[in-house]
Amino acid sequence: MDRFPDFECPVKSGYNLTFSCNGQGLILKGQREITCQSNGEWSSPFPKCEVSEKCGPPPDVNDADTIEITKKEYNTGERVEYSCFIKYTLDLRPSFSRYLTCVQGEWRGNIRCLKPCTVTVEEMERRGLEFAYVNLQNMFVPHDDHITFMCKRGKVLGGVPLRPQCNDGVMTLPACV
Structure with missing residues (x-):
């Protein structure tokens, strides 16, 4: 886009102008198409061509990694x-x-x-618990999953149910007394 028509429409009402950028790495900022309105003004301001900015390597994310080898540079619209x-x-x-x-x-x-x-043997001992279905030293329970306990022989449940749910690393364990 080298030249712009005057701000007031030099054409009849309803006339459309379509814009595009010529040149690699340029992107259009604004409306691609504008219309001359009956009041003699354009429907939107004229767009501009700007140099597309590239992104560097993707950022680190807590507890996650990219699934593919990353590049040094990414174009607008590319995703990881x-x-x-x-x-x-x-x-x-x-x-x-x-x-x-x-x-x-x-x-x-x-x-x-x-x-x-995470549920450890030490925590289970303090609370008088054992796993209902498995006999492990330590257990990892994914977010939203449940784990089922039972009270050790001679102990009685007090309070929280024997099947708590994990919520983003937090799980309220029952206690058997």
């Missing part, structure tokens, strides 16, 4: 997929995703990995 570490759960609720996208030199998107819960 992440995967959570073993035992962590990818949060896919609205506003979160498995991708970050390069937009005008900036990485955009939200990735969140939910922590697993």
Whole structure:
């Protein structure tokens, strides 16, 4: 775009102008098409051609890594997929995703990995618990999963149910007395 028509429409009402940028690495900022309105003004300001900014390597994300080898430079629109570490759960609720996208030199998107819960033999001893179905030394429970306990022989449940749920690394353990 080298020349612009006058701000007032030099053409009849309803006339459309379509813009594009000539040259590699240029992007159009603004409306691609504008119309001469009956009041003699254009429907939108004239767009501009700007140099597309590239992104550097994708950022580190807590408890996750990219699933492919990363590059030094990314163009606008390119995205990178992440995967959570073993035992962590990818949060896919609205506003979160498995991708970050390069937009005008900036990485955009939200990735969140939910922590697993850990249950140790020592905690179970203090609370008079044992696993109902498995006999392990330590147990990792992924986010949102349940684990079933039972009271040790001679102990009685007090309070919290014997099947608690893990919520982002936090689980309220029952106690048997």
